[in-house]
Amino acid sequence: MSLLLAACASPEPEDLPPEEIVSRSAERMKALEGFHFIIDRTGGPAYVDPDNTIVFRRAEGYFVAPDRAQATVRVIAPGLVTEVGVIGVGAIQWETNLLTGQWQELPPNWGFNPAVLFDAEIGIQSVLAADLSDLTLVGTEELEEGPDQALYVVDGLAAGERIYEMSYQLIGPEQMQVRLWIAPESFELHRAIVTDPNTGQGEATIWQVDFSEFGTIVDIQPPPAAE
Helix, strand or coil: CHHHHHHHCCCCCCCCCHHHHHHHHHHHHHHCCEEEEEEEEEECCCECCCCCCCEEEEEEEEEECCCEEEEEEEEEECCEEEEEEEEEECCEEEEECCCCCCEEECCCCCCCCHHHHCCCCCCHHHHHHHCEEEEEEEEEECCCCCCCCCEEEEEEEECCHHHHHHCCCCCCCCCEEEEEEECCCCCCEEEEEEEECCCCCCCCEEEEEEEECCCCCCCCCCCHHHC
16 A cells, blocks of 8 residues: 555655756746736735825736736725726736726836736746845645645745836835745746835735646737727
8 A cells, every 4th residue: 555655646856956946937937828826915015006005915817928917906995995907918007996997097107017027028037037046945845726746945035126126116126035836847836925025114025926827828908998
């Protein structure tokens, strides 16, 4: 019985340097035509408006290469917790109005635009390729909500400037701690946790980004009022 269980167990991933694991993951994520994502924020607030009244809480949606994304975003405003729709095509993004639900184009560098956050050239893929340091392979771990296999777990530090720009000033610009869960063989990034020290606002902000449905392509178009 023990031999049978051993034969059925998932093989241990190849022992690779953490720099190579992350480099391969960056290339894999750049090559994907699309994926599903969930972004969760806990800890310190992250404001999506210039007046610092609307706080980002959660987003779930799809990214389609090279520059399209749609998501449902949960936000917290004074006396209100609600969800808004977001569509991004390149640097242009639309959002449903908090009160009327009507689509409206947002001013540049305002709000939350996942089309920029996951852009292969300037988004999280470029952070994986160029902005991480002090990488350490912690070991392997299976995620409860992830694939049925052990994933590489890599810790490191991320420079904050690029993340600050691509997140429209939601995250950074200070150096941040990161932990990555990366699949062996495919090198797909299944989870990233970023700890933003949130200098000047007290409590650190924790960002958890989960990826799935790799290669999925959905039809993302500007909202009807914008066509």
